[in-house]
Amino acid sequence: MHLVDQIKAKAKENLQTVVLPEGYDDRMIEASARIVAEGLARVVLLGNIDALQGKASELGVSLEGVSLVDPKSSELLGGYADELVELRRKKGLSREQALDLLTADDNLYFSSMMVRKGDAGGAVAGAFNTTGDVLRAAFQVVGTAPGMKTVSSVFLMVTKNPDFGENGVLCFADCAVNPNPDAQALAEIAVSTAASCKSFLGVDARVGMLSFSTKGSAQHDDCDKVLKALEIAKELAPDLAIDGELQADAALLPKVGEKKAPGSTVAGKANTLIFPDLDAGNIGYKLVERVAGAEAVGPIIQGLAKPVNDLSRGCSIDDIVSVSAITAVQAQG
Numbered sequence: 165m166h167l168v169d170q171i172k173a174k175a176k177e178n179l180q181t182v183v184l185p186e187g188y189d190d191r192m193i194e195a196s197a198r199i200v201a202e203g204l205a206r207v208v209l210l211g212n213i214d215a216l217q218g219k220a221s222e223l224g225v226s227l228e229g230v231s232l233v234d235p236k237s238s239e240l241l242g243g244y245a246d247e248l249v250e251l252r253r254k255k256g257l258s259r260e261q262a263l264d265l266l267t268a269d270d271n272l273y274f275s276s277m278m279v280r281k282g283d284a285g286g287a288v289a290g291a292f293n294t295t296g297d298v299l300r301a302a303f304q305v306v307g308t309a310p311g312m313k314t315v316s317s318v319f320l321m322v323t324k325n326p327d328f329g330e331n332g333v334l335c336f337a338d339c340a341v342n343p344n345p346d347a348q349a350l351a352e353i354a355v356s357t358a359a360s361c362k363s364f365l366g367v368d369a370r371v372g373m374l375s376f377s378t379k380g381s382a383q384h385d386d387c388d389k390v391l392k393a394l395e396i397a398k399e400l401a402p403d404l405a406i407d408g409e410l411q412a413d414a415a416l417l418p419k420v421g422e423k424k425a426p427g428s429t430v431a432g433k434a435n436t437l438i439f440p441d442l443d444a445g446n447i448g449y450k451l452v453e454r455v456a457g458a459e460a461v462g463p464i465i466q467g468l469a470k471p472v473n474d475l476s477r478g479c480s481i482d483d484i485v486s487v488s489a490i491t492a493v494q495a496q497g
Contacts, residue, residue, distance in 0.1 A: 175204045182488045186271065191480070210235055211232070211234065240277075248273070309468060314342065315467040315468055316345075316352070318360045320462055321449060323452065335361045336448065336449045341463075341465075364464075364493065370433055372416075373393060378431075386440060416437075461490075471491045
């Protein structure tokens with residue numbers, strides 16, 4: 165079974181509620197109907213209810229089973245405004261400003277507050293809005309997971325070689341969010357990605373902290389950062405199987421791992437790869453995708469207290485459905 169089909173099957177096992185704030189995008193309307201029809205999640209679609217129903221009729225889409233909520237007239241608005249004022253009190257946010265954010269046309273703050281308050285298990289946006297706007301609302305409202313300050317991303321790389329990772333599937337991070345993480349952030353990315361590995365692949369992570377050096381084969385400040393991150397990650401998650409610094413071949417190939425990092429429990433069999441910066445991560449996943457013909461599932465946002473995922477603005481309806489299923493699985497905990 166394909167990885168996305170496995171994720172969809174898992175989503176169906178414990179149905180969660182996913183909010184789609186961008187009801188003003190036709191793709192979101194069509195995707196919401198499909199998500200409900202496929203039984204992947206309960207869906208809340210945000211927007212003017214008359215406009216949503218009118219557009220659905222134009223598109224020939226049935227919104228039966230989809231909950232339609234207009235943030236501007238929702239009975240939840242007052243309580244959400246009070247919560248947002250309290251949450252942003254140190255920033256001096258007034259109630260009027262909170263109401264403006266919650267009733268803004270993008271619906272991003274309202275959807276994030278739905279997730280924060282448990283009225284939705286997760287949110288999916290980005291078909292219309294930029295990554296920065298989606299993550300800003302999520303970071304300010306949903307916040308980061310306990311003990312974490314870093315929001316990051318993971319790609320599930322489905323390769324054609326079953327010898328790599330878990331039957332050919334590897335977790336790559338961070339390939340989309342943090343340009344130059346320091347050691348603390350890199351450690352938090354590693355711990356978050358290990359949790360994502362367990363959630364999506366159903367196995368314990370074996371985390372390789374990547375570098376151009378393996379076990380001191382080169383000396384550089386960049387290598388020192390990876391070593392410091394490794395130390396911090398072990399403190400954050402003492403039971404985590406993690407090692408570094410490792411070159412990519414030492415992390416993935418048993419014979420190379422045995423030679424370059426003898427005795428390592430990770431070298432040669434890593435299923436989770438942590439890149440030292442966004443340059444390496446973004447280049448790495450695109451090379452594996454384009455040159456090796458792998459499928460990149462993601463980016464999946466991690467490190468938040470509750471799931472909010474970002475789409476490409478060029479996404480398809482299929483992409484929205486798949487990311488909603490991913491979000492539903494994250495919401496299962």
